[in-house]
């Protein structure tokens with residue numbers, strides 16, 4: 001159950017401040033108490049009234065307001081976590097120098113809580129030697145500085161410096177919140193199950209599609225975007241887990257806060273997943289792994305021969321990584337992971353329904369859970385929404401989740417949390 005934590009949410013003076021309203025919402029909707037501490041200049045972008053309305057608490061910027069509460073010390077001492085977004089170049093410079101010339105910098109200095117900074121600024125400012133040195137100083141003191149996202153900036157140019165989306169920031173800071181220590185009083189609404197169900201757990205998630213090279217310029221690939229797998233990684237982070245994301249080719253951003261390893265081919269993915277599974281509690285194989293790879297790799301680009309000639313490509317089987325994990329666990333029951341989750345992108349036909357094929361696959365693969373989604377050219381791959389049915393090998397009830405890929409991911413993670421904590 002989510003214990004209420006006290007979060008100080010510092011707001012720097014950058015245009016990305018408007019995005020932080022959504023982050024505040026995510027914190028308060030999860031039951032946390034949030035004191036917003038904007039810098040004076042940030043109020044040019046988002047006013048005090050917005051922060052007071054969304055947090056339900058008074059908002060001050062200066063040490064000379066609410067002096068009777070000794071705010072400049074109390075806020076920092078009471079905080080379980082300090083999150084500052086957007087962290088501007090100026091604010092980070094002041095923090096690195098140990099300055100205390102407003103309520104926010106005072107609060108950071110007086111606090112022993114973990115501090116997470118989410119910088120946002122123009123690429124030029126982010127890459128400036130002064131900022132780089134300040135970030136290094138802050139990191140050396142144990143402050144977490146999240147790398148900014150790359151993309152369209154405030155003007156017409158693009159580059160590193162965007163504030164990550166609120167959902168990503170929310171997921172990235174979960175692991176800095178202390179594990180639950182107190183139960184909510186009886187009668188208070190319970191949070192969605194699974195919300196902090198994975199605190200202290202390590203979850204491996206594979207995502208995206210593998211590519212099997214034919215020659216230096218061509219490959220056999222698939223249509224997986226990695227959106228469902230990265231959504232699962234985000235949901236697991238939000239549930240408090242340490243997440244090891246093994247990424248094949250993605251058409252989406254890597255969530256902030258994961259331990260990332262990358263792989264291109266099925267064989268590389270097998271090695272990366274095997275390594276990531278060491279000491280992990282669960283593995284979720286959401287990656288679309290090529291079943292076959294070209295038998296031969298041409299070291300130079302395959303040339304056209306004659307007018308209509310075309311080469312014949314021979315394929316060989318790739319190892320089934322999921323089945324390999326199950327087999328390894330069977331031989332070494334203590335090695336884990338305790339829960340092995342497979343995915344099945346299925347289509348029905350005249351011989352059987354999607355679920356009939358999926359049940360057969362669950363038995364064949366021997367994993368604990370199988371997440372089944374019906375695919376067609378418009379369902380599943382690359383889309384924003386998804387519908388899945390989760391089948392359990394122990395005959396447990398089927399669960400069905402539909403909605404955005406983030407919503408489906410939260411459903412899966414809640415199911416996983418329940419099973420791991422059983």
Ligand code: C5P
Nearest residue numbers: 285287289290291319320321322342343
């Ligand atoms: O047999 P099928 O490819 O439908 O199985 C899908 C599941 O098996 C997914 O979880 C996928 O990540 C995994 N898989 C694997 N190794 C393969 C092929 C699929 O681990 N070579």
